[in-house]
Amino acid sequence: MTSTIYSDLLAARAAGEKKFVVLIDPDKLRLGNMDQVIQLSQEVGVDYFFIGGSLIVNNMLDQCLESIRKECPIPLILFPGNSFQLSYKADGILFLSLISGRNPDLLIGNHVISAPYLKLSPLEILPTGYMLIDGGVPTTVSYISNTQPIPSNKKDIALCTALAGEMLGLKLMYMDAGSGAKNPIPVSMIETVSGAIDIPLIVGGGIRTPEQAHADVKAGADVVVVGNAIEKDPSLIREIAAAVKEGAKA
Numbered sequence: 001m002t003s004t005i006y007s008d009l010l011a012a013r014a015a016g017e018k019k020f021v022v023l024i025d026p027d028k029l030r031l032g033n034m035d036q037v038i039q040l041s042q043e044v045g046v047d048y049f050f051i052g053g054s055l056i057v058n059n060m061l062d063q064c065l066e067s068i069r070k071e072c073p074i075p076l077i078l079f080p081g082n083s084f085q086l087s088y089k090a091d092g093i094l095f096l097s098l099i100s101g102r103n104p105d106l107l108i109g110n111h112v113i114s115a116p117y118l119k120l121s122p123l124e125i126l127p128t129g130y131m132l133i134d135g136g137v138p139t140t141v142s143y144i145s146n147t148q149p150i151p152s153n154k155k156d157i158a159l160c161t162a163l164a165g166e167m168l169g170l171k172l173m174y175m176d177a178g179s180g181a182k183n184p185i186p187v188s189m190i191e192t193v194s195g196a197i198d199i200p201l202i203v204g205g206g207i208r209t210p211e212q213a214h215a216d217v218k219a220g221a222d223v224v225v226v227g228n229a230i231e232k233d234p235s236l237i238r239e240i241a242a243a244v245k246e247g248a249k250a
């Protein structure tokens, strides 16, 4: 197992550079615009693809990874909704512990089940504290995970959760309002959490505009993840990529 992805994230954080991630749901692979998403991502220098969803209905994971790999060299990171969403065909995996919730299976249970598979795998394992933040609508991830998100006005809970995750040795923190969230994570919460931790902070859920992505990186997000909005309008990739890189300079 190499540590290319994590070293790259640490170096970027140290240099004040920001990363832009496009989330791809393998279930949507048949959508006509996937080629356009991949081509534009390559053109503008998208840093990583996250591959996954809370509920993958089709058995398309391997096929999805293979077909993207054939087209472009952007690293593929699994973002698994459960321990069935594993594949050796990716480059890395967010090994997510859902630390905003109190569901033992998602804090440690699934990890025990998948550990032997991952131990033998070539994947770079990225231990990640996953914090769901209320995005104004019940999302698939909150339903499936059977956990309550952190209320979006409770910065102190988000802060203490992130601190505890870092103290437990998690290497990345992912604050997610959930795919298709009505409200993205408040920038003041991003600011509070990012100022308190020393590990890279990933932010996603309900980001639909370049302005929002720009505000998030300015508030201290190291990595911005966009899924739904890009599925609907791939041309946003260009604008959001520019906004993320601009935010790094501001």
Ligand code: 1GP
Pocket: 023, 176, 177, 178, 179, 180, 181, 203, 204, 205, 206, 207, 225, 226, 227, 228, 229
């Ligand atoms: C969801 O953070 C990701 O886990 C992306 O969310 O699909 O709303 O962009 P969207």
